[in-house]
Amino acid sequence: MLPRPDQKSDLRCREAAVASAALYIKEARFKADLERLVACRTETSRRGDAAQKQIYLSDIIAPELAELGFETRIYDNPDPGSGPLAIYKRIENPKLPTVLLYGHGDVVPGQEGEWDADRSPWKLEEADGRLYGRGTADNKGQHWINIAALRQVLATRGRLGFNCKILLEMEEESGSPGLEAFCRTHKDELAADLLIASDGPRIRTDRPTVALGSRGNFNFDLEIRYRNGGRHSGNWGGSIKDPVIRLAHAISTITDDHGRILIQAWRPQPPTERIRGLLKDCPILQSDGVSRMDADWGETNLEPAERVLAWNNFAVLAIKAGSPERPVNAIAPMAWARCQLRFLAGLDPETILPALRSHLDAHGFEDVVLSPARSTWWRGTTTDPDNQWVQKTMRSLERTEAKTPDLIPCIGGSLPNHAFQGIVGMPTVWVPHSYSDCSQHAPNEHVRIDLCLSAIRVMTGLFWDIGREGEGEG
Template sequence: MHPSPDQKSDLRGREAAIASAMRYIEEGGFKSDLAQLVACRTETSKQGDAVQKLTYLTDLLAPHLARLGFSVQVFDNPDAGSGPLAIYQRIEDTNLPTVLMYGHADVVPGLDGQWDAGRSPWKLEQSDNRLYGRGTADNKGQHWLNIAALREVIAARGHLGFNCKILLETEEESGSPGLELFCETHRNDLAADVLIASDGPRIRTGRPTVALGSRGNFNFDLEIRYRDSGRHSGNWGGSIKDPVIRLAHAIATIADDHGRILIDEWRPEKPSDRIRDLLKDCPILQSNGVSRMDADWGETALAPAERVLAWNNFAVLAIKAGSPERPVNAIAPMAWARCQLRFLAGLDPESILPTLRAHLDANGFEDVALKPARSTWWRGTTTNPDDPWVQQVMCSLEKTEGHTPDLIPCIGGSLPNHAFQGIVGMPAVWIPHSYSDCSQHAPNEHVRIDLCLSAIRVMTGLFWDIGQNGEEGERDAY
């Protein structure tokens, strides 16, 4: 069957929009715009940067989006002391589908002075195929690529063919305090048919990834305190409790010596056949085709990708006792550990500490104190892989790149996806534009230019297809 003249015209329009999007990167437009975003020091941990966060939303993004026909609303965070949020909207026709996009303007600390070759985290610098700077991968570069793709569709078609809302927050790196309450309060303002957003890494660099949610994240502290100061190990050793030994044995009841979770309530159901089928060829944690996973660690009955993307994980992030820098011959007075549970949809984060309390008490560790490490947490989420929006995204990306994207039930990390999927209520599709070796949260954060080219291709094609499909009312045809 040959395409009709109208179909040929639309195909040419799609191809022209994608070609223009690629020139935006190849001719330096993306680099120039991203440099301005990186230069805005929106470090999440510094209250003094509240002005920079507001500047990012109002002075950097708002003018660009206003030129694309978006209205702009900036809001105070309902969590006192946390950074602002903004909603940008372009409503073309209430009968058209509505896409909600999300990104975060805040970045982790720049770690000035620790970058290679004397680079500054706040000055974008290119070296071969890489653009270095804080926020290039997490998350300024990713949400800006999506905005640029919207611009290319509007420029080529004259309109989007769907309604678009964009939510930008400035506290994601601190756990998104206030975001869920904001979404509850502004549920109608954020209402949409689907969330399409970008964060995190692709599974493999040469193929787009479509992620349907994220694992939840709950950080908590374990502490044993027996006395106010240390006691000489020669005079007191063997006669008083050692909190370090006690804490080590307490942790050993949570996970065994191969990292396998021992608390039944923290162990999810085994992956379904549908999920196992999605992940059977997923090359998780590979570099140049070689796995970097430890074969004997974790839930070894599961396939490598299933351990990260279809299971829960307990980790000890830090542990301290005594004076690690200058050990002395004394029994430490206390021991402390910061721990973390990454978990799938289905585990209520409010049950985590009560379950752990009961478990430790049952094993004779009533002396271990528990407390959450922060007041907010992210829930585990996922979207049905057979949802029509998921299928539309998969078909569009395959149409653009010529091969089937990797489809995964969730990313291994955590995102505030519950605010959209659980509170506002919509399927969620995440299309990450980075890769696992991007050095996010570390010195030398960067994006790869070849991945940016692929990202803007697939996003321009996707937004073009959503607009065409929305106007024709044939989304189910995908």
Template sequence: MSLRDTALAHAAAYFDAGGFKADLAALVSVPSESQAPEGAPHLHVYLEQHIIPMLEFLGFDCRVLGSEMVGAGPFLLAQRIEDAALPTILTYGHGDVVRSQQDQWQEGLQPFELHERDGRYYGRGSADNKGQHLINFQALAAILAVQGKLGFNFKVLFEMGEEVGSPGLKDVCQRHAEALYADVFIASDGPRISPDTPTLFTGSRGGLNFDLVVDLRDGAHHSGNFGGLLADPAILLAHAIASITDARGQIQIPEWRPTSLTEDIKKVLSALPDVDAGFALDPDWGEASLTMSERVFGWNSFAVLAMKSGNPEAPVNAISGYARAACQLRFVVGTQMDEILPALRRHLDAQGHTQVGIVQPEGVPFAATRLDLDNPWLGLVGASLERTSGHTPDLLPNLGGSLPNDCFADVLGLPTIWIPHSYAGCCQHSPNEHLPIHLARQALLCMTGLFADIAASGAPECADKQTKV
């Protein structure tokens, strides 16, 4: 049997015998909530008691890295260098999770206990991102078990703060760029388009959060005594927000309307099925001239994440002096990130909304990235996934969500390829997060086949060959 066939058989046996379930249960059991103060010590536990031993068993040299940025969690650089002449792959993963939302899970489910139900593995982090990096590491384990070597060099950059915006990640990439040198970046996060078909994406939409604030006066004043005499900040804010899009969500700020949805990108997106979210989508929302795929993968979208004026839970008969809306723009390549908020300011002023302030919260926004779709690495990966799964992978120019891909594409200058091992309905930031068992098994085989193909053939033709490891 070939390396590929033998490695696939080994990976399938590991999964079918319960090895993957047991390993995932151990990872899910760590309450590594980066959004909650009580989760801080568990971030170190996850890294030091689970990921480092797993990688050291696979022959990786591991080094914990720090960042000079305040609030940054621990980072890990692990590498297995077999020969400087071989291609080098860099991957990424994160072991932190969002808040558990423990009181909102279905009866019988606990966020930090793995439960098997209805063909799914339930648990916080099962889909985002513990199950995904476990799949990739176990695919490497299958190659090593069969031939005692990888046949390529492999580096891992692992973080514990992705769910709070990856503070320090860019700093780590800048300071350790030489150690992170590679030929290609291949990692897994985010959802597939369809649970049954592998997906490839080469970048992500950017994400910029900001608050719109109307602050007119201290305290609230009786709505009967002062109604008609005091401006209402909630009404002022509502009109300002309504000027940003029309009634179906079409963006009205010219600088927020991208020019990068070219015919070649449209052609790629036209081959995609509709997103399988597990719930009904709204076909009449967003840019009317675009398909649904074009709206989420090739266009910008504005969202109001939360709004508040007064106390909605216990309203009183008073005109509040303050109103705030937490807002977000998801944007594709071609949108000038530094011009997003200045353009908004000009728009609001031109519409007469001069009393509306713009506040950018702390944190580093995600930049938009996208790889040239003719890159030879992308062809190699797509062909390998199709060979294993029997399905032509769905190819996205970029993910609709945001990832810190600019750290790898821009700072490190690598071709970036993401192979997600989840699906849109996995509840990744909600109660009842889960990973479909059949998807996890197929993903493990796909990654095993990919690594076997790289071991057998090396870097694709026409790809730049790097020698610095």
């Protein structure tokens, strides 16, 4: 058995690893690596272009991880037509803790021609302290920072001090079809003591964020169809049902005029005092210190951060009837809306549409047809904030940055966290490396170089601290 290094020696080595990680960003080596990742066009909507998704996992990521002692296995997706998944493993000692890292290599469509300064989404470009390109923030840049942090620990200490598994998928932007089935089949292979992953934005840019889960996401359609074609509004108006008016009134029963959910089955339990304490003074929806939240919208008895991170909310994403581009004088034959419910852990997504059906029927809207927008959805999840791995993560990040991280019960968006927490079965910790104005899912997606610098420092420190407990294992 090897002796444990003394505390001063360990501190010096930790500082050296963190400093080396910072140089990786400052010397533009990160930029060069990220350029290769961005150039691989892994658009999730291009389901026929499976070759690029395979190349990303096998030709770009696998060789880098092989240098770090990881074995690679690439699998077909259980969902026919969806992109592959890969598991990379480095097992140092079965007695050591095991950490599972997760990321996704697929990206949303590039939206060529819509970027400022005629930028190409597939060519990394640096400007004003930012790196522009599709996938820089979501999610190639984020999981690559974590891989680079592993490299810094290995280069300094010679080993991680823990076992590490990495799961990369290529369909997260399509709702991760096949991921839950994959995790069920490969549950033993993915088993770990903790999931650490990075996606989404920090709460504020000057300190790390630790998120313990994510809200669930269920998209569904409302439709009313009365006839096959339009009817002249002068000849028929006032004598036949207008589906647009009917649909608007049906939607209006779901919330009040300030967005407060009126379907009791959709309303969560009020946040506990523990959660309220975590979110106290949390600067959600701020940019440069300026709040963007409407004070009179949603659950007005909740604090701003609680409305986003400790409550459910309903949104109408799109609505259509008639010919919006060229309106004509006709009563539309049908009306359609795409809606969404973001929800906390505890709400079973299987109950969402039945509860809405009962609600609409009770208000006389039996003519509204309901249907899920896709076959998969993400469940709400969270980890106990007092979990030992959460507290270790908080202490490590504070040790590196000398600032207390923001600890939140979940991110406001949605991630496939249930696959790891609910199926494989492990606590989950998310440490995002982006910020709210990164333009993910839009033209001009980018990462800030200063945030990448902070991110690789804290992740190198975190992996170092997790591995330090394994220093005594021979």
